Amino acid sequence: MTVPMTAGSQAAGDYVLKVEKLGKVYGGAIALRDVSLAIRRGTIHGLLGENGAGKSTLVGLISGQRQPSSGTIYLNDVPLAHSDVQKMEEAGVFLVTQEPMIIDHLSAAENLMLGIWPRRFGFVNWRKLRADAARMLAGTGIDGAMRAGALDAVARRKLNILRAMFSGGKVIILDEPTAALTVEDRKQLFDFMRRLKADGVTFIFISHYNDEILDICDAVSVLRDGALAGGSEDVGSLTSAQLSELVLGRGLVLFQRERRSFATDTPAVELRDIVGPSVRVPALDLRPGEVVGFTGLPGAGAKELARCIFGLTPVESGTIRFADGSATQDLPTSPRDAFASGIAFLSDDRRRDGAIGQMSIGANISLSSLTSVARSGFLSKEAELALSQRYFDAMGIKAPSAEVAVDTLSGGNQQKVCLGRVLATEPRVLILDEPTRGIDVGVKQDVLRIVDELSRTGVAVIIVSTDTDEITRAVDRVCIFENGTIARELTGSEITNDRLRGLEPS
Amino acid sequence: MSRTMTVAAKTPSQAGAKAGSRSALGWVLHNVVWIWLIALVVIFGLFNQFFFTVNNMQNIMVQATVLGMLGLAVALPLLVAEIDLSLPANLGFSSAIGAMAYSDWGLPWFPGMLIGVGVATFIGFFNGLCITKLKMVSLIQTLSMMIILQGALLALTQGRTITNLSDGYVWIGQATIGGWPIMPFIFVVALVGVGILLTRTVFGRRVYAVGGNPVASNSAGIRVDSVKIMIYTLAGFLAGIAGFLLASWQMAITSNQGSSYLLYAIAAPIIGGVSVFGGRGNVIGVLGGVLLLTVIQVGLAIISVPSFYVGMIGGFMIFVAVAIDAIRVRYFS
Numbered sequence: 001m002t003v004p005m006t007a008g009s010q011a012a013g014d015y016v017l018k019v020e021k022l023g024k025v026y027g028g029a030i031a032l033r034d035v036s037l038a039i040r041r042g043t044i045h046g047l048l049g050e051n052g053a054g055k056s057t058l059v060g061l062i063s064g065q066r067q068p069s070s071g072t073i074y075l076n077d078v079p080l081a082h083s084d085v086q087k088m089e090e091a092g093v094f095l096v097t098q099e100p101m102i103i104d105h106l107s108a109a110e111n112l113m114l115g116i117w118p119r120r121f122g123f124v125n126w127r128k129l130r131a132d133a134a135r136m137l138a139g140t141g142i143d144g145a146m147r148a149g150a151l152d153a154v155a156r157r158k159l160n161i162l163r164a165m166f167s168g169g170k171v172i173i174l175d176e177p178t179a180a181l182t183v184e185d186r187k188q189l190f191d192f193m194r195r196l197k198a199d200g201v202t203f204i205f206i207s208h209y210n211d212e213i214l215d216i217c218d219a220v221s222v223l224r225d226g227a228l229a230g231g232s233e234d235v236g237s238l239t240s241a242q243l244s245e246l247v248l249g250r251g252l253v254l255f256q257r258e259r260r261s262f263a264t265d266t267p268a269v270e271l272r273d274i275v276g277p278s279v280r281v282p283a284l285d286l287r288p289g290e291v292v293g294f295t296g297l298p299g300a301g302a303k304e305l306a307r308c309i310f311g312l313t314p315v316e317s318g319t320i321r322f323a324d325g326s327a328t329q330d331l332p333t334s335p336r337d338a339f340a341s342g343i344a345f346l347s348d349d350r351r352r353d354g355a356i357g358q359m360s361i362g363a364n365i366s367l368s369s370l371t372s373v374a375r376s377g378f379l380s381k382e383a384e385l386a387l388s389q390r391y392f393d394a395m396g397i398k399a400p401s402a403e404v405a406v407d408t409l410s411g412g413n414q415q416k417v418c419l420g421r422v423l424a425t426e427p428r429v430l431i432l433d434e435p436t437r438g439i440d441v442g443v444k445q446d447v448l449r450i451v452d453e454l455s456r457t458g459v460a461v462i463i464v465s466t467d468t469d470e471i472t473r474a475v476d477r478v479c480i481f482e483n484g485t486i487a488r489e490l491t492g493s494e495i496t497n498d499r500l501r502g503l504e505p506s
Numbered sequence: 507m508s509r510t511m512t513v514a515a516k517t518p519s520q521a522g523a524k525a526g527s528r529s530a531l532g533w534v535l536h537n538v539v540w541i542w543l544i545a546l547v548v549i550f551g552l553f554n555q556f557f558f559t560v561n562n563m564q565n566i567m568v569q570a571t572v573l574g575m576l577g578l579a580v581a582l583p584l585l586v587a588e589i590d591l592s593l594p595a596n597l598g599f600s601s602a603i604g605a606m607a608y609s610d611w612g613l614p615w616f617p618g619m620l621i622g623v624g625v626a627t628f629i630g631f632f633n634g635l636c637i638t639k640l641k642m643v644s645l646i647q648t649l650s651m652m653i654i655l656q657g658a659l660l661a662l663t664q665g666r667t668i669t670n671l672s673d674g675y676v677w678i679g680q681a682t683i684g685g686w687p688i689m690p691f692i693f694v695v696a697l698v699g700v701g702i703l704l705t706r707t708v709f710g711r712r713v714y715a716v717g718g719n720p721v722a723s724n725s726a727g728i729r730v731d732s733v734k735i736m737i738y739t740l741a742g743f744l745a746g747i748a749g750f751l752l753a754s755w756q757m758a759i760t761s762n763q764g765s766s767y768l769l770y771a772i773a774a775p776i777i778g779g780v781s782v783f784g785g786r787g788n789v790i791g792v793l794g795g796v797l798l799l800t801v802i803q804v805g806l807a808i809i810s811v812p813s814f815y816v817g818m819i820g821g822f823m824i825f826v827a828v829a830i831d832a833i834r835v836r837y838f839s
Contacts, residue, residue, distance in 0.1 A: 312725065339727040353725040356718035358785050367715055368726045370708040377707050421726065 015077070016041040016202050017062070017093070017171055022071035024057050031057040033227045034071070039171070039219070044193060044203040046217035046235065048210075048247055050440035051410035054226040055206050059173045062204070063095035064088035075171075092170030096160045096177065104149030109133030111148045112163050136162055140192070154185035158192055165201060173204040178212060179438055182298055182466060183501065190216045208440055210240040222246040248442050255448040259476045259492055262287035266323055268460045269429055274318035274331065276308040278484045286429060286460035288323070291451065293471040294464040295500065296481030303348070304484065306431045306464045310345035311338045322428065339368055344427035346418055348434035348464070354418040355406045362388035362402035365420045391420035396446055412443030419447065423454065430454065431462045436470055448474045468500040535834035539778060539794035542827050543801060550805035557808050567690040568755065570800040574693040575748035576767050577774035577796045578700055578789065579741040584775055585704075586717045586734050587784025588644040590633060593745040594771055595655035598764030600626035601749030602659050605668050605759055608675065615675040623746035629655070630742015634735035652768075660761050668759040679754030689751060696744060701789040713737060717784030770799050777827050798827060 017039040024032040032054045039045045049055045060066040062073060064083045073080045075091050088094075102111050109130055110117070118128040133144040140162070142155050151159065157177050164172045174193075178186045193203060193216060207213055213220055214235060221231035222243070230246045232238055267285035274281040279301045286292060294302035307313040309320070311332035318331040322342070332338035338345065347353045355364050365388040366373055373383040385402075392402040395416040399409060406417055415435070422430065432451065436444040451474060455461050465471050471478055478490040478500065490499065534541060551557040576593060583590040604622020607613045613621070633651055636642045681688050704710035715723045716733045724730050753759045778795030780787030802823050806816045 334727075334729070335725050336727040336729055345725065347722075347725055353719070353721040356715050356722055356726075356785070358718045359714060363711065363714075367711070367723075367728070370711055374708045377709060379706055379708060379711065425727075 014040050016075070017204075018074040018077070019058075019062065020072045020074070022058070022061060022073065023069050024054075024061060024066065025069045031226055032061070032068075033225075035223070035226075035228050036071075037221045037228060037231065039202060039204065040233070041202055042197060042200050043218040044197055044205050044216055046213040046220035047204055047206045047223065048208075048213055048220060048243060049223035049229075050247060050442055051412040053223040053247075053440075055223055056175070057226070058223065059095060059175060059204065059206065062088075063093055063173055065095070089167060089169075092168050093173070094164035094167065094169040094171070095173045095175065096157075096164055097175050102148045102151075102156055102159060104147070106148055107144060108137065108142050108146050108148050108151060108155075108159055109144035111159055112136060112144070112166060114163065116167060132166075136166055152185075153181055154188055157181070157189060161192070161196070165196065169201065171202045171204065173206070175206045176208065176438065177205070178207065178209070186212070208438065210243045210441075213243060214238065214240060224249050244441055247440070253445070254473065255445045255452070256473050257291065257448070257452050257475070259495070260290075261492055262290040262476060263491070265290075268323045268458070270321045270328075271309065271331075272319045272321075272328075274305065274308055274315060276304065276313055276315035276318065279304045279308055279315075280485050281305055282485075284479070284486065286462070288458040288460055289455050290477065291455050291461040291463060291475045293475035293478040293495075294462055294481060295466060295468070295471055295478060296487075298466070301481040301484040301486075302464050302479070303433060305481070306345065306433055306462060309338075309429075309462075310343055310431055311335055312345070339425050339427075342426075342428035343431065344368070344422035344425050344429070345431045346422050346433060346435055348437055350411070350414050350418050355414050355421075357407040358405055360403050361392060361397060361399060361406055361409070361417050364406050364417050365391045365402070365424055368421050369424045369426075387424055388420075391424050394423075395420045395450065412439035415439050415447065416443070419450065423450075427459060429460050429462070431464070433464045434466070435463060436465075436467070444470070468497050471495070471500060472497050532834075535830060538830045538834065539791070539798055539827060542830070543794060543798045546798070546801050546805060546823070550801070550809055553809040557805060562804070562808065564685075564687055566797075566800055566804050568687050569804060570796050571689045571693040572748050572752045572755070573767060573770055573774060573800060574793065574796040575696055575744055575751065576764075576771040577778075577792050578696055579744035579748065580771045581775035581778075581780045581787060581789075581792050582700075582713075582737045582741045582744075583644065583734075584780045584782055585713050585784060585787055586737050587720070587782075588637060588734060588737075589648060589772075589782070590630070590644065590738060590741055591648040591768065591772075592629070592633060592651035592655055593648075593741060594764040594767040595652040595659070596626050596629050596742060596745045596764075597749035597752065597767070598759070598762065599655040599659045599662075599749075600629070600746045601753040601763060602662050602668060602759050604750060605671055605675070605753060606662065608672055609668070609670050615672040619675060619750050622750060623743065626746025626749060627739055627743040630745070631735065631739040633742070634738030637738065638731035638734050656762065656765060659763065663759070663761040665761045667761065668753075669757065671753065671757055671759075675750075676754045676757045679751060679757065689755060692747070692751060696747070697789050697793060700740075700744075704789065709733070709736070714785050717781075717786070719785075773824055773828075774799050777824065777831070779831065799824065 015038040020036050021034045022032060023034055035058060047055050047058070061068045064085045064087060075093065103114070112133050113129055118125040118132065130144060137144050140158055142151065142159060148159070161172060177189060181189065197203065205217055217235050219231065219233045220235050222229045224247065229249060265287040268288040269286040271281065271284040278299065294306060296302045304313065308315045308318065309331060311334045314333065315331055319328045320331055321328040332341060332343060335345065356367065362385065366384050369387065370379065373380055373387050388402050397413050397416045397420070399413065406414055409417065419435070436447050451461055463471070463474055472495050475495065476491065478495055479486045480488045480490070556562055576597060579593045580590065600622045603625045604619045607618035607621045608615045633648055636647050637644045679689055704713060712723070712728050712733050715726065715728055716730050720730050749764065752764065774795035775787065775792045776782060776795070777798060778787070778791030778793070780791060802820045806820055811819060
């Protein structure tokens, strides 16, 4: 099924970018090994691979951010000697990173032409700037005069792509551009990319998602362990399962939870009368061992409710009662209170509020349960080590030891560290906000499996997710949020991808 | 499961040798403060044999005490990614309050001293409140507090130097055991105490977490504000003790007591590897920074560098230490 990449089958001029035997060594570790691939002009070329497979390294080399240890990059069949970002951008190769590089307080038009503002007598020629920007932005739905900070996620991505084009971009590398986008946004972005493709722009598109690759790419290359695992110039001939197998190097068994009905069980947790900023939920019960999915459009209340329950967002009212016979109490007012009453939460943004990067894996794992490994304020080295080692092993974190700084781990492993930290608190209620966002398909199965096992011990789990596939695979019941409240619930066989997707406006 | 990045087997011996020399250089750069310290001691000693005498070593230890206490205090807010510029001014102001409690209000010296340290601690606590609850920017808040306290000291003393300190009060600064001054002992106690607090306690772990990523720390169930307030309070307390020690050692409190320590007290922990961005640093580093600065000061005086040049040469030596450290961070971490 694998079609090895061969650059010679077509006229050489067809390929805008070729790399030959590209290699990169960091310290003693080989990050990239003899990767050769060719990218046809005016196509969207997918780049797929697990976290740490070498995708970022490869595009880092292509965009001139880093220098290859070996191999050659050809642009329009001209070999490029030592290059840097500036040279590559002059040559028309642009990298659009995950975090849109946008200056919030400037207007969309100013951002669009950042660094190349038209000048007149040494002053910015505002009229020309606005006119040029308006021309570029026509049909994109972006108002050039708008403050960039007020733009939504998809508009920001578009703005970055446009900026790359406007600066003369012929080859635009998009590093996971769909992260944090809704289904609708994604569709919009893809339409936009197709339009630009028709104008002759070439894209290198990095993604974790097979369906995205199959949807938009013309060709695909798959990296595994720093080497080219395979690829195809005809994506239409590939199936999702074949892609996954290429990515992982083995058949991937997708996790599927055996759904159970908990309707008659006594609730482990009763949530009542929750009123908070853009949330209004009169009642929600969680049963022991149940996994509940929260889904809905951004701002519809799924994420908001989760943050209220954990005490990250202050509420106007709201009570919680546990089944252990304790009295009804107000919702926690801080994460610390929440942990104390047995509620744990894993944030969707592990860079911002997940792990402490410079601290070790072990110190991160024990961070939320320090008092349990201490006596009168003094840490017990043995107890802490035992705790962190236990979760280091249980999570299957791939690192030489728990002493390693979290900074050095891939995204998926960082997420496992964060998961280990919240599980170490031995919660009664576990809330996971987009637990598998931005992590590769293999680690994703690991995470869902861990959650499944945990639920068997009687923990009630909430998974907040906009990934319908994840919801269908992991939960017993889905709460669909609209306008800040639970509009509908699906259970058992009602939970299907189609039904969940159909609820998204199209 | 071996799906992570493959680590290259170090087959060519060249790679091994390269890694070896790299780690050796890394070690040197990592311990640059201590190596630089030893080098300077040797150099100063070669210029003037007196530098190696017990007397001079004692002098360096005494000199290092006040700077050390202050450096420790400054390091604490740095660890939580904040700063406290008011600590040296706090030192001067609080010691004056303590001295006046004795001289003007007729209290015995010991309660007077405690009042001084208490005032210093409270000022630290107040700074912490302003920075956490009012969300004031620590750089500016403590800068204004510094100016207030310097002004208050001037107002208290009316520009005069307080010298009528009781024998009890000045005892700690003058006493010796077997010829060795006991003042440095206080610094050692503080160093060990803060060291244990930071590395062995739940609180210390939280300090590093808050410094590393305050948002994540909050989500992890740490009360970030409380940690910062505690840190500022503790820094104020240490400044208060430093104020007492300085007054006791000098047997005087000038109208700008402590102000001259400001830049050195900030430089010492940073030279010692405490990151201004928070979450990194330890007390051993602070000790190294303090000793380095003290040796430079004392050494330049001993080898009779004309006083016009002392500032410039001292500054240059600090610059070298900081530059080497920056190179280490740039290439080895």
